[in-house]
Amino acid sequence: MKILRLWEHYLPRFLHGTLITLELTAAALALAVALGFLTALARMSRQGLLRGVASTYIEIIRATPVLVLIILAYYGLPQAGIVLPGFVAASGVLGIFYATIYGEIFRGGIEGVGRGQTEAAQALGLTPSTTMRRVILPQTVTTILPPATNAAADLVKDTSLVVTIAVADLMYHAYGAASTTFLPMDMFALAGILYFLICYLLSHVLRRWEFAYAQRH
Amino acid sequence: MPNATETGREPAIAVRGLCKRFAKQSVLEDVTLDIQPGEVVAVIGPSGAGKSTLLRCVNYLQPFESGRIDVLGHRLTGTREAEYRRPPHATLVEIRTHIGMVFQTFNLFPHLTVLQNITLAPTEVLHRPRAEAEATAMELLGRVGLRDKASAYPRRLSGGQQQRVAICRALAMQPQVMLFDEPTSMLDPELVGDVLAVIRELAEEGMTMLLATHEMSFARDVADTVVFMAERRIVERGPAREVLTSPREPRTRSFLRRVLLQEGDDAPDAPPAADSEAVRS
Ligand SMILES: Nc1ncnc2c1ncn2[C@@H]1O[C@H](COP(=O)(O)OP(=O)(O)O)[C@@H](O)[C@H]1O
Ligand SMILES: [Mg+2]
Numbered sequence: 001m002k003i004l005r006l007w008e009h010y011l012p013r014f015l016h017g018t019l020i021t022l023e024l025t026a027a028a029l030a031l032a033v034a035l036g037f038l039t040a041l042a043r044m045s046r047q048g049l050l051r052g053v054a055s056t057y058i059e060i061i062r063a064t065p066v067l068v069l070i071i072l073a074y075y076g077l078p079q080a081g082i083v084l085p086g087f088v089a090a091s092g093v094l095g096i097f098y099a100t101i102y103g104e105i106f107r108g109g110i111e112g113v114g115r116g117q118t119e120a121a122q123a124l125g126l127t128p129s130t131t132m133r134r135v136i137l138p139q140t141v142t143t144i145l146p147p148a149t150n151a152a153a154d155l156v157k158d159t160s161l162v163v164t165i166a167v168a169d170l171m172y173h174a175y176g177a178a179s180t181t182f183l184p185m186d187m188f189a190l191a192g193i194l195y196f197l198i199c200y201l202l203s204h205v206l207r208r209w210e211f212a213y214a215q216r217h
Numbered sequence: 218m219p220n221a222t223e224t225g226r227e228p229a230i231a232v233r234g235l236c237k238r239f240a241k242q243s244v245l246e247d248v249t250l251d252i253q254p255g256e257v258v259a260v261i262g263p264s265g266a267g268k269s270t271l272l273r274c275v276n277y278l279q280p281f282e283s284g285r286i287d288v289l290g291h292r293l294t295g296t297r298e299a300e301y302r303r304p305p306h307a308t309l310v311e312i313r314t315h316i317g318m319v320f321q322t323f324n325l326f327p328h329l330t331v332l333q334n335i336t337l338a339p340t341e342v343l344h345r346p347r348a349e350a351e352a353t354a355m356e357l358l359g360r361v362g363l364r365d366k367a368s369a370y371p372r373r374l375s376g377g378q379q380q381r382v383a384i385c386r387a388l389a390m391q392p393q394v395m396l397f398d399e400p401t402s403m404l405d406p407e408l409v410g411d412v413l414a415v416i417r418e419l420a421e422e423g424m425t426m427l428l429a430t431h432e433m434s435f436a437r438d439v440a441d442t443v444v445f446m447a448e449r450r451i452v453e454r455g456p457a458r459e460v461l462t463s464p465r466e467p468r469t470r471s472f473l474r475r476v477l478l479q480e481g482d483d484a485p486d487a488p489p490a491a492d493s494e495a496v497r498s
Binding site for chain 1: 273309322342386
């Protein structure tokens with residue numbers, strides 16, 4: 001089969017691109033989770049100003065296409081004197097964008113834990129941070145994991161947008177191979193398979209974890 | 218049991234002119250109440266009277282607008298008072314570690330085992346070594362007859378068992394005062410007795426307690442003092458037997474009659490003829 005021999009030839013550089021895709025995902029996900037958690041706390045804050053800033057941030061970011069944000073960060077920021085390497089610009093933008101999504105996921109999870117839990121913890125003298133860490137967050141795991149898994153799979157796919165700023169990810173190599181071989185369908189099919197495998201494994205692992213967690217409690 | 222109100226010691230809790238509103242709705246108006254060390258005070262009254270809110274102000278789960286509460290050497294002040302200062306975190310932790318609270322809905326932590334529920338605060342707040350906290354927890358569980366449930370998760374327990382675990386969780390902090398907010402009102406009737414027995418034992422050991430309850434015969438047997446609340450205020454307070462068997466206020470009397478009829482218990486005695494106000498009602 002010709003296509004298999006072709007794939008075999010291109011596989012090493014595709015795998016290298018896959019590695020970059022995974023690195024982008026990991027960096028963006030770490031930022032999205034950390035910033036998302038802070039966003040969730042800000043949205044639930046008693047301080048009106050903080051709540052306002054957080055919801056304005058969410059509205060603006062979510063109403064703008066990620067692609068536009070990536071291009072602005074990579075080509076626009078240098079005009080303001082800020083030059084970012086492609087990887088940094090891309091993972092930064094994806095992290096900031098997905099922070100709005102993770103923020104809402106966290107907020108939903110935290111608000112889903114009954115008020116009585118916080119009160120019981122407070123009445124025992126637990127500090128707010130201990131309450132969050134030992135009482136509230138552990139109870140959000142089962143509600144947060146399914147949407148968080150879906151969002152992570154979306155993030156994997158959205159990393160392919162970095163092809164526009166020449167970060168050598170999986171999509172970048174697919175484009176390259178497509179134009180040198182004049183066999184775009186074969187090459188994008190291979191890329192598609194690799195994206196599918198990443199997302200499938202990611203969901204599978206997280207679902208196993210979720211299931212194990214639910215079993216224990 | 219000696220009447221704690223006559224010992225002349227500093228009250229464990231002194232509530233003065235407490236007022237609390239939610240948005241525009243007033244929930245507590247000018248509530249004043251002393252609880253002496255070792256005293257058991259039962260708060261009775263119709264639902265919505267403000268019993269839970271009063272309890273929740275005492276450990277500051279609920280800030281309040283005016284009045285003050287002196288509790289175990291700390292002063293909590295209404296947010297509208299001139300001398301109001303947001304209580305420092307350390308003060309709240311200190312108050313809350315010395316006041317145990319038991320909720321109507323138990324509020325056990327569902328992701329933790331019974332043992333972990335009880336040891337969480339002693340290890341996190343008091344920094345007790347785990348082994349010591351666990352030994353204390355097992356001892357408490359033994360006292361309420363739930364030693365064999367230590368490694369169970371709360372959802373595997375009956376309501377009565379959950380509430381007894383919740384009491385152990387509060388006691389593990391070695392509180393000086395216990396607040397009980399209708400601890401048996403969510404329980405099936407056949408499970409109420411076990412929980413009341415635990416509370417009764419605590420009372421006999423001299424624990425200072427403020428207890429919102431609808432169990433009138435229990436209040437009569439266990440409480441030193443009964444406080445009747447209705448419509449945001451304390452209507453009547455006095456020795457438990459007196460308030461429950463020969464209430465002075467007509468509103469107390471009609472409330473008791475209603476509740477006791479439902480409970481199938483004895484209605485309060487007919488008012489003495491000399492009490493002209495009572496005769497009128
Ligand atoms: N968090 C709250 N927000 C608004 N209103 C409340 C809140 N908690 C209690 N209330 C109101 O305060 C009143 C007294 O409630 P509560 O103290 O729970 O009474 P009780 O415990 O005697 O039944 C009720 O009218 C109740 O609706
Ligand atoms: Mg209540």
